Amino acid sequence: MALPTAALTQLQATFPDNLITPTTTPYQTARTTPWSQTCWTSAAGYLPLSTVNDLTTALSIIQKTGSKFAVRTTGHNPNVGFSSADETAIVLDIRQLNSMELMPDGIARVGAGCTWGEVYAWLEGQGLSAIGGRDPQVGLGGFLLGGGMGALPNLYGLGADNVKNFEILLANGTLINANAHDNPDLYRVLKGGGSNFGIVTRFDIQTYPLIPIQYTITLYNPTDHLAINHATATIQAAMETDPKIGLFTNFNHGFVAVGLLYGDHTKQPEICTAFKGLESIMTAVPPTKGTILSLATAMGHVQEERKRAISTITTKVSVELYEDVYTLWNGVRSTLPDGCILHYTIQPMSAAGVRAGEERGGNVLGLEGVGQVWWVFTCEWPTGIDDSIAQAAVETMSARVEILAREKELLLDFKCMTFATGSQRVLGGYGAENVKRMQDVAGKYDPEGVFQRLQFGGFLLGNSV
Numbered sequence: 001m002a003l004p005t006a007a008l009t010q011l012q013a014t015f016p017d018n019l020i021t022p023t024t025t026p027y028q029t030a031r032t033t034p035w036s037q038t039c040w041t042s043a044a045g046y047l048p049l050s051t052v053n054d055l056t057t058a059l060s061i062i063q064k065t066g067s068k069f070a071v072r073t074t075g076h077n078p079n080v081g082f083s084s085a086d087e088t089a090i091v092l093d094i095r096q097l098n099s100m101e102l103m104p105d106g107i108a109r110v111g112a113g114c115t116w117g118e119v120y121a122w123l124e125g126q127g128l129s130a131i132g133g134r135d136p137q138v139g140l141g142g143f144l145l146g147g148g149m150g151a152l153p154n155l156y157g158l159g160a161d162n163v164k165n166f167e168i169l170l171a172n173g174t175l176i177n178a179n180a181h182d183n184p185d186l187y188r189v190l191k192g193g194g195s196n197f198g199i200v201t202r203f204d205i206q207t208y209p210l211i212p213i214q215y216t217i218t219l220y221n222p223t224d225h226l227a228i229n230h231a232t233a234t235i236q237a238a239m240e241t242d243p244k245i246g247l248f249t250n251f252n253h254g255f256v257a258v259g260l261l262y263g264d265h266t267k268q269p270e271i272c273t274a275f276k277g278l279e280s281i282m283t284a285v286p287p288t289k290g291t292i293l294s295l296a297t298a299m300g301h302v303q304e305e306r307k308r309a310i311s312t313i314t315t316k317v318s319v320e321l322y323e324d325v326y327t328l329w330n331g332v333r334s335t336l337p338d339g340c341i342l343h344y345t346i347q348p349m350s351a352a353g354v355r356a357g358e359e360r361g362g363n364v365l366g367l368e369g370v371g372q373v374w375w376v377f378t379c380e381w382p383t384g385i386d387d388s389i390a391q392a393a394v395e396t397m398s399a400r401v402e403i404l405a406r407e408k409e410l411l412l413d414f415k416c417m418t419f420a421t422g423s424q425r426v427l428g429g430y431g432a433e434n435v436k437r438m439q440d441v442a443g444k445y446d447p448e449g450v451f452q453r454l455q456f457g458g459f460l461l462g463n464s465v
């Protein structure tokens, strides 16, 4: 494999104090930044960039030398090569693009390198909230470009639905805005179309008066799976008429973690009694009247260094299917070596949530207006276990659930980018019309196909349709 020597030489000359190569001290830290150890690969170089001008210069060098590159904010995406690279490519680290400015009209202009924790804390200091991730360490970049499911998607739509403007660096070095008036075709596809069109340098996001949120996370016994699945589906039905309800149900080793959320402090929805008859193992997070930041802080925790793989599928709501998935999960995990933890989460998205996105201008995801589950299957394992076994476990889960759901006519084409494994055809799941839309926009704004040819990985139009 060839080193990108010409790019390294020019980047070294232009950014002598910044470029991180294998012989420099920060190399190991840069290499081991990603959430999943599978992404701790050794890139030819890491280049932290703190201004859009520097990013423009770096991209120009990359392009002229024909070097491969990856863009990284936090490195939370566990797919190898998405925000990591091997010795043939350079990682552009844009975490320092972290400016934050509140405009008089309530739009927050936020650098693409910020984390949700930083943005929530800054906004809450001013009595405001934004629609972002459920973990404070996740970055805006991959989350918003992939759609992004927040705590209350039924009420506010997705994170991407709440972006009013994208400031984006195109392959030809120009910096443009994409919003409802300027470059609206690009604006539309950036709401879920990933890193196919350029490098987003700033997101201008809608803010709301401080969103009150009640939440509790309770652990139940997996042997109560039937009752848990029933209660989950009951709450999903209730979301259609009360979109303030949020929920996740995570089947894990020895426990099922159920997060019940409600976007209001003044009342307790009756439906939250759906789990009441069930004996819990313990209360992980007691009933709390808080904010999106306090919820994210409660959900996000320092995680052990682990290798990780994820996979996703989208289906309609069905207790029968949930039971089949539970049985399938038990079968697959029984084949895994000790220490290899396979778990899965039922993440509801209601028809009300799809409508909330449409009301905010729509996105490119091609979501059907029905109650649905954005399943995420996750495997976590320590070094010493064959990576391919764990990767196969999550892929088996999504492939088998796809078959089960298709048989029952419960399968939906959509797959959420932020929960998908690298080989899943995420963009194809958005539907033919949206694929054409993305291809046309990519051809118009990146006619030489720089982001298709030179980007090291990602859900790209060339591999994900």
Ligand SMILES: Cc1cc2nc3c(=O)[nH]c(=O)nc-3n(C[C@H](O)[C@H](O)[C@H](O)COP(=O)(O)OP(=O)(O)OC[C@H]3O[C@@H](n4cnc5c(N)ncnc54)[C@H](O)[C@@H]3O)c2cc1C
Pocket (backbone or CB within 6 Å): 035, 070, 071, 072, 073, 074, 075, 076, 077, 078, 082, 083, 094, 112, 132, 133, 134, 135, 137, 138, 139, 140, 141, 142, 143, 145, 146, 147, 148, 149, 150, 194, 195, 198, 199, 200, 201, 418, 419, 457, 458
């Ligand atoms: C602990 C944890 C909690 C999570 N919680 C949620 C959740 O609540 N909801 C949800 O939907 N997802 C969630 N995710 C998934 C997360 O949104 C995705 O992994 C997302 O890709 C992370 O984006 P990032 O920018 O932080 O990471 P990175 O790995 O740095 O980037 C991810 C991808 O986006 C590209 N990219 C990043 N920034 C830009 C940019 N500015 N311009 C162009 N391309 C860019 C990168 O090249 C890469 O392909 C979670 C993940 C973890 C690990």
